[in-house]
Amino acid sequence: MxxxxxxxxxxxxxxxxxxxxxxxxxxxxxxxxxxxxxxRGGPAILRECRALRASRYGKGLPTGRAVATIAGDLDARWVIHTVGPVYSETEDQSDLLASCYRESLRVADGLGARTVAFPAISTGVFRWPMTDAARIAVTAVREAETAVREVGFVLFDERAYAAFASQLPD
Known part of the structure; x- marks a missing residue:
């Protein structure tokens, strides 16, 4: 679990x-x-990202997918890059947002990662409402079949923290 x-x-x-x-x-x-x-991670991450663009992702990483690179100077072994959807009031893209979490965990499993730190994907410039994003993120992680032992949501401010906390039992 x-x-x-x-x-x-x-x-x-x-x-x-x-x-x-x-x-x-x-x-x-x-x-x-x-x-x-x-x-913070330094140029090693960008070098690997450029190599991914030159090989497998010439047109860019599709929304909802995930791919890993080394973590450079971060206190981690890997960075898992995922592209969240831009929020739309007229088109439900909830499954694409959930896919970011599922696919990231799938990549983590392939790497042998046991601890994974997530931000609140799509809630910044992609404008996804925080409470809805928190619900989708927590549900996707709870329902994922993964060997990852600990998922940490690292939330930038009190508002994001409160939205995610409201999705977890006391």
Missing amino acids: TTITLVQGDITRVSADAIVNAANSSLLGGGGVDGAIHR
């Missing part, structure tokens, strides 16, 4: 076997969590 924990803080400062990056499809860095992971 996977234990779910919550931490309020900076995902680039946590220790885990794998840290999940809320990446953009280019895999080449960007803003928010993606930019922070690339900055």
Whole structure:
């Protein structure tokens, strides 16, 4: 059984076997969590992301999928990059958001990772409402068949922490 924990803080400062990056499809860095992971992790992550673009993901990583690189200078062995959907009021993309969590755990299993740290995927510039994103994330992790022992949601602020906490039993 996977234990779910919550931490309020900076995902680039946590220790885990794998840290999940809320990446953009280019895999080449960007803003928010993606930019922070690339900055703190250093150039080794970008080199591997460029190699992935040159080989398997010439058109970018599809939304809802995940792929791993080394973690560079982060306190982790791997970074698992996943591309969340942009929120839409007219099109339900909940399954794509859940897929980010499921696929990241599938990649973690393939690597042998036992601890994984997730951000709140798609809740920044992709505008997914925090409470709904928390519900989808926690449900996807709870329902996933995985060998990962501990999933930590690393949440940037009090609002995100409260939204995820409301999804977990006391």
